[in-house]
Every structure is written in C-alpha cells, then in structure tokens.
Amino acid sequence: MADPLRSRPRAEPTVPLPHSLLDPLALATLVDRLPAAVLALDPAGRLTWLNAAAERLLGRSAPSLVGRPLDDAVPGSPGHALAQACTEAAGSGEPVTVAAGEGGWYEVRAAPGPEGLAVTVADVSARRAAQEQADRATARATLLVRVAAELSGALDGIAALGRLARLVVPVLTDGCVVTVVDREGRARDVGSWHADPERRDLLARYARVRLDRLPATSPVARALRTGTPVSAAAREVLAVMTDETTRGMLRDLRAESVVVLPLPAESRTVGVLTLYLDAGRAMGETDLAAARAVAVQAGRAVDRVGRQSRQIQLAEALQRSLLTEPPAFPGLEVVARYVPAAEAARVGGDWYDAFPSPDGDPVLVIGDVVGHDTAAAAAMGQLRGLLRGVAHSGGAGPAEVLRCLDEAMATMQADTLATAAVARLEDGARRLRWANAGHPPPVLLLPDGRVTVLDHGDRLGDLALGVDATAVRREATVELAPGTTVLLHTDGLVERRGSSLDADSERLHRTLAGLAGTPLPDLCDELLARLVEGTPQDDVALVAVTVGAG
Incomplete structure (x- = not known):
C-alpha cells in the first residue's frame, strides 16, 4: 500500500518578495536613479511621469511638465524632436535615433499600452561620434x-x-x-x-x-x-x-x-x-x-x-623624320597613312615607304617591327634605311631586296624581328612585281570593284625577317589594268581582338570593294575610319597607289 504522505504533491517553497519591490514609490525611486531618461505618456501624448534623467534632458522640472504634451511642454527644445521619435518608435517597434539638444544624439524606445507609452531615451552621442x-x-x-x-x-x-x-x-x-x-x-x-x-x-x-x-x-x-x-x-x-x-x-x-x-x-x-x-x-x-x-x-x-x-613631342619628331611623304611619280597617285597604337608612345614599329629604283621604277614598301615604343621606332628606322640602301645598290627585285635585308640584319646582329612586303611597278606601271616576308599580303582593287589578294596561297608569304637569313624568298608578278589600286597595309588595319584572320580579311575586302571609285586620299581615310575604332590596339600603316591617275 502506497504511503499517502509519499503520494501527496510536494508544495514548492515560497519566498515572500520584499514589500519595497512591490511599492510603486520604491520602484519610482529606483527608476529615478537610472542614467537613461524614462518618460510615461498617456494616450493623448501628455507627460504623466518622468525620472530625474528626463528632467535633465528636457531642462525642466517634473511638476512643470506633467500633464502637458511633450512637444508643447518644451517648445524649441528636444521636446518636439523627441515627441516625433516617440510616435515613430511606438509605431515601428524599433529604436529611433534622433538629434536633440545641443549636438546630442539620442536613441528612443517606446512600448505602447492601454495606459499610453513607456519611453526610454538613451544618450548615444559618443557612440554615434x-x-x-x-x-x-x-x-x-x-x-x-x-x-x-x-x-x-x-x-x-x-x-x-x-x-x-x-x-x-x-x-x-x-x-x-x-x-x-x-x-x-x-x-x-x-x-x-x-x-x-x-x-x-x-x-x-x-x-x-x-x-x-x-x-x-x-x-x-x-x-x-x-x-x-x-x-x-x-x-x-x-x-x-x-x-x-x-x-x-x-x-x-x-x-x-x-x-x-x-x-x-x-x-x-x-x-x-x-x-x-x-x-x-x-x-x-x-x-x-x-x-x-x-x-x-x-x-x-x-x-x-x-x-x-x-x-x-620628341617621339613625334622622330616619327616625322622617319615616315616622310611619298614622292610624286608620273602617271601614278600615291597616298600613305600612319596611326600610332597608343597616345603614350605615339610611335611604333610600323612603317611605309615609296621611292624610285635606280632605273626609275616606283617601289612601295610596308613593314612592321615587333614592338610599340621608341626602341621599335629606332629599329624601324634602321631597317627602313637598310632596305632603301639595298634597293638602290644594285637595282635588285623585291625578293632579292628582302633576302639582302635579312642577311644584313643577321650580320649586324640587330636582334630584331620584322615583317615586310616590297612591290615594284614595272613597264610603265603595267606590271607589279612583289615579294612578302611574313606580312599581310598586298591587295588589288580592280577598276570593276573586285578585290584580289596577292599571295602564294599561304596567306603570309615567306618567313619573317630576322628568323633565318638563309630562307628562300619567292617573287611573283601581276598585270595591272589602268585604274587599279594597289594597297599595302600593316595588320593593325584589320586585326581585331576576338576575331579570326578570315573574318578580318573579309571585312577589309568588303570595305575596299565598297569604296571603288573613291578618290585615293578619301579611300585611305575611309578605310581607317571604318576599320579602326578609336585609338587602335596596334600601329596602322598603309601605302596605296592608283595606276593611271597622274
């Protein structure tokens, strides 16, 4: 049989609360000692109670404030700002930070109830600062x-x-x-x-x-x-x-x-x-x-x-001394253009040239030294002068000119890589003889608007200069009808980042065909305007001649 004393629920011990904690006056005294301001507002927004910290904040004593709305009780003081903050905090349930008084910042919290609002205001000026x-x-x-x-x-x-x-x-x-x-x-x-x-x-x-x-x-x-x-x-x-x-x-x-x-x-x-x-x-x-x-x-x-x-300014002076205007040839119109790759360098390794051979035949040259700075420009100037010297010394054809130039570069230990194409107009400009050392091929714009590429079926022709001085240099000829335009250019005219060589070449040919019949200076300017966007990533050089335009 169960013990009735053991089955009886154990009574929890109770500790009587001190009477002072239940005394509203004692509670008010404790709250009055808090460093934060504490306010009480009735449903109409009138102050019903405030502690000593609130008195110091508002600059008035409690007897002069109780019974009056907060913004009316202390006009032109923190009262108005605090009243708005109380309303906002009561509505959102979130603390509201407000500027009040002389440069002070206060965080207002409000708890609404049937009796009105209980509000605490803490000085957060130091934290905000x-x-x-x-x-x-x-x-x-x-x-x-x-x-x-x-x-x-x-x-x-x-x-x-x-x-x-x-x-x-x-x-x-x-x-x-x-x-x-x-x-x-x-x-x-x-x-x-x-x-x-x-x-x-x-x-x-x-x-x-x-x-x-x-x-x-x-x-x-x-x-x-x-x-x-x-x-x-x-x-x-x-x-x-x-x-x-x-x-x-x-x-x-x-x-x-x-x-x-x-x-x-x-x-x-x-x-x-x-x-x-x-x-x-x-x-x-x-x-x-x-x-x-x-x-x-x-x-x-x-x-x-x-x-x-x-x-x-110095680089531009160097460029002008190296890239001169082409001479005039009877029965021909020759135009050259150059656009630097970058504003900071202003010069690079691209070059063009036009000059008469010893027997008077016009010679066109386009070349590109690896690099985009004054060192590349200096190397370009050396190669340009060497090529001219080779071409004048024995009246050699384009392939022999390129072979001798490559040999001279090896002898001088120039430590330079370059591409170049040389074209010579012969027999009264009725025939074009050309050779190519790794350069974009010359292009013909025929009188009927068709475009022809001068290559050996391998796009970039023979090996670039400075790689192997013993490389074989090929040469070819093509007949020129009156009105034909010959264009030599560097790769900066056509190459675009993210594009293929086929697409680049097709864009050039399509643009060139669309400019058939345009005066040669305008044709060159339009090529640059349509194919080169802004400051090019690479130098752009071109030289063009139209047969029968003199």
Missing part, C-alpha cells in the same frame, strides 16, 4: 584609392585633374577648385565642384575669372608663390579683394573658410587645390593629412604627364 569618425576614416581611405586610380594611368592629365574636384567633395570639403600651372608659369583653373547643386554653377563661373582678379595677398596667390599651404577665413579674403564682381561671387558662395594646398612636383609647384568650407565645418588634422596626400598625388600626375608630353 565614434561611428561617424570611423565612417570618415573609411571615406578618406576610399578617396585616396579613387584619386590614385584616377590619376595614375591618366594620359590626359588636365582632364583627370579637372575631375579631381568631384572626388574630394564632399569627403574633405564643401567646394573645390583645381588649378594647374604650365611650364611658363601660367596658372589656370581646370575643374571645380560644390556639394550644394545650387552653388556649382556659381563656383564654376568664379573659377573662370578669379585668377586674373585675385590680389597678390590672396591665399591662392600666396600658395602658388611660396609653395606652402595657406588657410584663411573667407572674410579675410573678401577684405583684400578689390574687384567687386569676384568679391560678390565669393560672398555668394557663403564659404566660412578657405584652405589652399600646393600641388608639389620635383622642382616646382605645378598647381593648387582650393578648398572652400561652409560654416560649421572644420578641417581636422586627419582631413588635412588626406587633402595633402591628394595634392601630392595630383602634383606627381601633373609632373608625369608633363614628362610624357615632352617625350611625345
């Missing part, structure tokens, strides 16, 4: 990366610097003007931007006229002259300005202060960044350090592009 500081640091780091990407590979340095103003605004400043100084010491503003869309046009108009009218004591003039940063209050700049037009523009920009940073190069100041800061914005040490880093990058870009520009 830390987050803003982290965000600004990230923005500065991102800015420096973007500036480096924008300027490091820029071929047009002035255009890149003009875009620089848009990068530094608004990360470092509210408005920016970029100034560049040329080798002759002339300064000009090349770009501007403002965070306020309504002030962008005004800043651009100011930048167009300010340099001619700023006094020598202005921050911009001083930074350009001394090469050191200059900071000043906008009112100080206005005080030294004498031109009323620019003075009015600067005043309308509403800048509070101006910071001007030089763009340093190796031996001189190549420009300045002018930063305009609105009221309430100060440039701290970290912002100033980032701005200086931007200025240094900009100065290096100006210096680099300047050096490239001088190199381009």
Whole structure:
C-alpha cells in the first residue's frame, strides 16, 4: 500500500518578495536613479511621469511638465524632436535615433499600452561620434584609392585633374577648385565642384575669372608663390579683394573658410587645390593629412604627364623624320597613312615607304617591327634605311631586296624581328612585281570593284625577317589594268581582338570593294575610319597607289 504522505504533491517553497519591490514609490525611486531618461505618456501624448534623467534632458522640472504634451511642454527644445521619435518608435517597434539638444544624439524606445507609452531615451552621442569618425576614416581611405586610380594611368592629365574636384567633395570639403600651372608659369583653373547643386554653377563661373582678379595677398596667390599651404577665413579674403564682381561671387558662395594646398612636383609647384568650407565645418588634422596626400598625388600626375608630353613631342619628331611623304611619280597617285597604337608612345614599329629604283621604277614598301615604343621606332628606322640602301645598290627585285635585308640584319646582329612586303611597278606601271616576308599580303582593287589578294596561297608569304637569313624568298608578278589600286597595309588595319584572320580579311575586302571609285586620299581615310575604332590596339600603316591617275 502506497504511503499517502509519499503520494501527496510536494508544495514548492515560497519566498515572500520584499514589500519595497512591490511599492510603486520604491520602484519610482529606483527608476529615478537610472542614467537613461524614462518618460510615461498617456494616450493623448501628455507627460504623466518622468525620472530625474528626463528632467535633465528636457531642462525642466517634473511638476512643470506633467500633464502637458511633450512637444508643447518644451517648445524649441528636444521636446518636439523627441515627441516625433516617440510616435515613430511606438509605431515601428524599433529604436529611433534622433538629434536633440545641443549636438546630442539620442536613441528612443517606446512600448505602447492601454495606459499610453513607456519611453526610454538613451544618450548615444559618443557612440554615434565614434561611428561617424570611423565612417570618415573609411571615406578618406576610399578617396585616396579613387584619386590614385584616377590619376595614375591618366594620359590626359588636365582632364583627370579637372575631375579631381568631384572626388574630394564632399569627403574633405564643401567646394573645390583645381588649378594647374604650365611650364611658363601660367596658372589656370581646370575643374571645380560644390556639394550644394545650387552653388556649382556659381563656383564654376568664379573659377573662370578669379585668377586674373585675385590680389597678390590672396591665399591662392600666396600658395602658388611660396609653395606652402595657406588657410584663411573667407572674410579675410573678401577684405583684400578689390574687384567687386569676384568679391560678390565669393560672398555668394557663403564659404566660412578657405584652405589652399600646393600641388608639389620635383622642382616646382605645378598647381593648387582650393578648398572652400561652409560654416560649421572644420578641417581636422586627419582631413588635412588626406587633402595633402591628394595634392601630392595630383602634383606627381601633373609632373608625369608633363614628362610624357615632352617625350611625345620628341617621339613625334622622330616619327616625322622617319615616315616622310611619298614622292610624286608620273602617271601614278600615291597616298600613305600612319596611326600610332597608343597616345603614350605615339610611335611604333610600323612603317611605309615609296621611292624610285635606280632605273626609275616606283617601289612601295610596308613593314612592321615587333614592338610599340621608341626602341621599335629606332629599329624601324634602321631597317627602313637598310632596305632603301639595298634597293638602290644594285637595282635588285623585291625578293632579292628582302633576302639582302635579312642577311644584313643577321650580320649586324640587330636582334630584331620584322615583317615586310616590297612591290615594284614595272613597264610603265603595267606590271607589279612583289615579294612578302611574313606580312599581310598586298591587295588589288580592280577598276570593276573586285578585290584580289596577292599571295602564294599561304596567306603570309615567306618567313619573317630576322628568323633565318638563309630562307628562300619567292617573287611573283601581276598585270595591272589602268585604274587599279594597289594597297599595302600593316595588320593593325584589320586585326581585331576576338576575331579570326578570315573574318578580318573579309571585312577589309568588303570595305575596299565598297569604296571603288573613291578618290585615293578619301579611300585611305575611309578605310581607317571604318576599320579602326578609336585609338587602335596596334600601329596602322598603309601605302596605296592608283595606276593611271597622274
């Protein structure tokens, strides 16, 4: 038989709660000691209770606030902002962060009930300041990366610097003007931007006229002259300005202060960044350090592009000395064209030539040295001169000219690879004799619009130059009817990335046939316009002759 005492359910021990925890007054006293503000609102939005932290937040005592709506009880204070945040937090069930008071930020949480709202307000100013500081640091780091990407590979340095103003605004400043100084010491503003869309046009108009009218004591003039940063209050700049037009523009920009940073190069100041800061914005040490880093990058870009520009001018002079205009031949029209592969190099290994043989027959040459730089251009100049010398020395035919050139390259240990095609018009230009060393084959545009390719059935002809000086060079002839156009070109005219050789050749032949009857200069220009898109990936050279056009 079961023990009745054992089957009886055991009573759970109960611990009586302290009476003070059940006392509303005691609870209120505890809540009153909390560092966070606690408010109670009735269903009509009137304050029914608030702790001491809430009194300090609102700047009023509880007796003066209880019974009044929060936004009405403290007009022109955190009251209105907090009232809106309470409504939003109660509706969404999520905390709401709001600016209130003198630069403070508060997180509002609200719990609705039949009696109204229970609200807590925590000061999150320090947390928000830390987050803003982290965000600004990230923005500065991102800015420096973007500036480096924008300027490091820029071929047009002035255009890149003009875009620089848009990068530094608004990360470092509210408005920016970029100034560049040329080798002759002339300064000009090349770009501007403002965070306020309504002030962008005004800043651009100011930048167009300010340099001619700023006094020598202005921050911009001083930074350009001394090469050191200059900071000043906008009112100080206005005080030294004498031109009323620019003075009015600067005043309308509403800048509070101006910071001007030089763009340093190796031996001189190549420009300045002018930063305009609105009221309430100060440039701290970290912002100033980032701005200086931007200025240094900009100065290096100006210096680099300047050096490239001088190199381009020298390269262009070299190119002009090597690629001369073809001479005039009786009864023939000869046209040549050259387009460099890249703006930075301006010259490459492609070349054309046209000259009379010792017996007066016109000789056309097209060639391509491996490479796209001044070294390739120098090698091209050597080969061009050698080929001319070989052709003039004994009046040899195209195949023999190429064989002798290949032999000379081996003897001189030129260590150069090249392709070339040589064509000679004989018998009063009624016959064409040609040879090809690994080059795209010459093309004939017949008077009836048909296109014929001159090859031996193997597309690129014999071995390229510089590979084997003992290679056999073949030669062939073709009869030319009056009105026939002979076109010699380099592969840059037709080759396209991702396309096949057959497709490239077909595009050239189709385009050439469509230009039948076009004057030779226009025909060459149209070939370039239709087949070469923008700056080509490879050099483009061509030389063309039309028979019976003299």
